[in-house]
Amino acid sequence: MDDYTVPLRDIRFVLDHVCRLEEITTFPGFEHVDVDTVDGLLVEAARFMEEVFAPTNRIGDLVGSRFVDGEVVTPDEFKKAWRAYVEAGWNAVSGPPEYGGGGFPHVVGFAISEMMTASNLAFSLCPMLTGSAITVLDDQPDETLKATYLEKLVTAEWTGTMVLTEPEAGSDVGALRTKAEPSDDGTWAITGTKIFITWGEHDLAENIVHLVLARTPGAPPGTKGISLFVVPKYVVGDDGSFEENGVRCVSIEHKLGIHGSPTCVLEFEEAKGWMVGEEHRGMRYMFKMMNQARVEVGLEGLAVAERAYQKALRYARERLQGRAVGAPPHERSPIIEHPDVRRMLMTMKAYDEAMRGLLYDVAGSVDRSRHHPDDVVREAAAARVALLTPVAKAWCTDVGVEMTSIGLQVHGGMGYVEETGVAQYYRDSRITPIYEGTNGIQAVDLVLRKLPMHGGRVVREYLAEIEGLDAPLAEAGPRFAAMRRELAEALRVLSEATTWLLGRDDPRDVLAGATPYLRMFGTVAGGAYLVRLALAAAKDGEDPWLRAKVATADFYARELLPSAVGLLGAVKAGAAPLYALDPEQLAPAR
């Protein structure tokens, strides 16, 4: 069975105690939102995703989206689920009300997104990218573009893509060569080849709205010369009629995972496009889309790990092997009784909940940055989102892959064979550290751009907030003693690493420490979210579920958090050890 149960109580708990949903519903623009209604929505969305989307995951892997006679054909199950999704209107929950959206807080849509992503990662990329396209189009000033596309994107009758990558332009987007030539009617003719375009072509929607980066004639080199264009698969006439446009899918990739998601090579030949905003400012607009998508990719790390955890837990309770210490003689114990299997399950559970804390904090901060009545709070929230975005993306996807690997390990040999289905989680999640800016690029973003924001004030404030947990931890009693001790130590080390990086002049040293620093940051931040949730749980009462929150945070503090401390050496080692060998010396010798 390929069951998935939405961890609804966990999601609700994080919404309450990390996002402070109740406060968010009081912001201007959310007059129609209250916590009860959100509850009702989440309950129904959970049922829908479990029953309609989750069962399509396996078939997506086995059959996949296929390229047949120049067309991308999705599995029939996808088409049926997609129709139900559009009809139920789930795509519209957080969408702009002027264009048919429900105008709910971003974080509510985010929770639904977690459910959908865990149900079927490959499939969820289509609505995820559509959501990012909505954000870009809603933010830009051209009313005609809004009127033409937004309503259909909000319902998900049409879907969106993000089109950056070219063979010579991956991490280095500035190297892209796709051209945009002005036409007489004020539109642009787009020509070039784009690769790796997720859901770039498919048979689920009537129309596909590509957001394409291209270069106008005489544009300066690098990212400063890039402009953003809307290029629809079908050009929409004033009467709503469709006309073919010069964009076609040439092939799709064979991949390690996410077989349900078509990854397309798109050929643009004088395709008709409309410029978004001003010329040469395309990267700025695209960054809006990418930032939102990066957090969503972080969410993918969590979502697949959660599903892998649920499956591993079921297996560990059923599989009988060996006799656990203390079990009656001749009993064959379920493997969950063995300490090493327990460790694996606890590790998965603890990291899952830590990731959820971090990710939902970012999503809730997005709402604060857009809707809080006080502009000082809005700005601070926006800075927090900026700081945490690379951590949310990279830490959650690195950890996510590790958790799917552990989930496979719990299954032993059965994990390695495909029938069990756990190998799929591992293969699927492996893309998440790569796309939407590799995790290496996220680490660079964190140390070069995010740490120095406002002279380091943003990161200092975030660390001070974690330090603020010390007082409530001290008051909370002996159950919290290990959390207090380990968090203080890990935070001390994170502060030291931060100060070291901010004080370095040689960028090579900073870049060399970037990846271990990001890992350290995520590990400490994750621990702090678990601590907050544990403190809230202890206040809420004593049912077993609430007690588990305290025990999980305690486990993380004792067994996982100390790994952050061990990274300090790597952060501060500088570039020299990395370059001690020249490429010749790296090569094998005979």
Place this chain on the structure above:
Amino acid sequence: MKIAVCAKQIPDPATPYDLDPDHHWVVRPDDQVLDDTDRYGVEIGLQLAEASEGTVTLFSMSPAGTLQGIRQALAMGADKAVVISDPALKGSDAAVTAKVLAAAIEREGYDLVIAGTESTDGYTGVVPQMLAEHLGVPSLTFAKHVEAADGTLRIHRQTPEGYDVVEAALPAVVTVTAGVVEPRYPTFKGIMQAKQKPVEELSAADLGFGADDVGAAGSGTVVEGVTPVPARQAGEIVEDDGEAYLKILEILERAKVI
């Protein structure tokens, strides 16, 4: 056509619920959910109402709580709900439940009453038939297909071998089986609209019942005791020595399966 659908709020079956130690009654939390088996009744009600430009009214006897379960049924598309919620009703047995629902449905008026075959928390499976008796109308049961037109109700009644075609004049009560129609998922819009839909809350007194008519006092049944389901016995393992099929045949015959 005016369609009444009985819909029960029950504790979420996903989380274990308690029985109170004195009376063995289900302890009902504030946020109960719609009984899954009632989704079929609601779905059939909605289909019939859509075909006849009729209305669907939900009837529910339960502590109102947050009304989450009722809102779920309203979100599917029902027009309004009547909830009989009263501390005096606590401890009512199936007969009292039928009496109270009948009074509420009578008061509202109806052409057809739809109910599930039995609830997921109580499993008595007799309320709909008693309800028909109180209303003085025919009772049709185990419908896996329902048509209602021109004053006649016609159903396919599920039997072990197949189905019977059964007809009755309207008004009537019908119970529907699970799994024959696919209940629709509430839409986002439907969920939002459900918040605005009318929910009338009635007390026992509003329906003319005194304290002795309902609740434990008015009920003829008491639950004497409750015992946990015995743990499943270990299965019998037949090692295949080449002749295992004979052994399996014997087991199946003993179990009267073949």
